[in-house]
C-alpha cells in the first residue's frame with residue numbers, strides 16, 4: 001500500500017512525527033520485523049545548524065488530556081546528524097524526512113545547501129511552527145509572510161524533485177492563509193499541524209500535544225483541504241489509533257503523523273500501520289489518482 005506525497009513514494013500513509021521517535025534507535029525495536037522501514041517516513045527531530053542542548057527541566061508534563069512539552073529543540077546540530085544519525089537511519093531502510101529550523105532566512109538556506117547533497121534524504125520538513133520558537137532561538141515563522149520566506153529560502157538551495165513539507169500550527173484563524181502562502185512559495189505539501197502553543201505551569205512557552213488537540217487538528221485539515229483542494233495535507237495532532245488516522249484520511253489528508261502517542265506506547269504507529277494495511281478504504285485513498293471529493297448525489301431519474 002504505497003502513498004505518493006510531494007512526488008515521492010512512501011511505503012504507506014503513516015509517518016513518525018518529528019521529535020517523537022527520538023533518533024530512530026529508540027523506536028526501531030518497537031516497530032515490528034520491518035523496523036523503521038514499516039513507516040511511510042521517519043521525520044527526524046528538528047535539526048538546527050549548531051548543536052542545541054535544549055531547555056531546562058521539566059521539559060515534559062502530562063496534562064489531563066495531553067502532553068505539555070518545552071524541549072527547546074535539543075539536537076546534535078546538522079554536521080553530527082549527517083555524519084552519524086542519517087547514515088544509520090538510511091541503513092535501516094527508513095524513508096527519512098529531515099525536519100529543520102533556522103535562526104534566519106540565511107540560516108535556512110545554509111541548512112538546505114548542506115542537505116541538498118546528503119544521500120538518503122527523502123524530503124525536508126520545514127518547522128514553521130515550533131511552539132517555543134523564541135526560547136529555542138529559531139525564527140518565529142508563525143506569520144505567513146515569514147513562513148513563505150523560509151520555504152523559498154530552502155527551496156532555492158535544493159535540487160528539483162526533493163520535496164519540501166511546511167509544518168504549520170493548527171491555528172484555525174491562520175492555517176488556511178499560511179498553507180496558501182506555503183503552497184505559493186513552493187511547498188509540496190503542508191503538515192497540519194504542530195503542537196498548540198501553551199504554557200508550562202511556571203509560565204514557560206510550551207506546546208500542547210496529544211488527544212486534547214486531535215479534533216482541532218482534524219478541523220484544520222478539513223478547512224485546508226476545502227480551501228486548497230490541490231494541496232496535499234499531512235494530518236497530525238492527537239493521532240493514536242487507526243480510527244484517528246482514518247478520520248484524517250477521510251478528511252482528505254494524504255498521510256498522517258503519529259507523535260506523542262509514541263511516548264505513551266511506542267508500538268502505536270506500527271499498530272496503526274498494520275491496521276490500515278488491512279483496510280480497503282485506506283488502500284483506495286493511497287492511490288495517487290484517488291479523488292476524495294464525494295461523488296455528486298444522482299438526481300431523481302438519473303440512471304445508475
Ligand SMILES: Cc1cc2nc3c(=O)[nH]c(=O)nc-3n(C[C@H](O)[C@H](O)[C@H](O)COP(=O)(O)O)c2cc1C
Pocket residue numbers: 017018019020044045046067069071073099127167193194195208209210211213236237238239257258259260261
Ligand atoms: C516530546 C516532543 C518533541 C517534539 N519535537 C518536535 C520537533 O523537534 N520538531 C517538530 O516539528 N515537532 C516536534 N514535536 C511536535 C510533534 O511532531 C507533533 O507535531 C505534535 O506533537 C502534534 O502531534 P501529536 O499530538 O500526535 O503529538 C514534538 C512533540 C513532542 C511531544
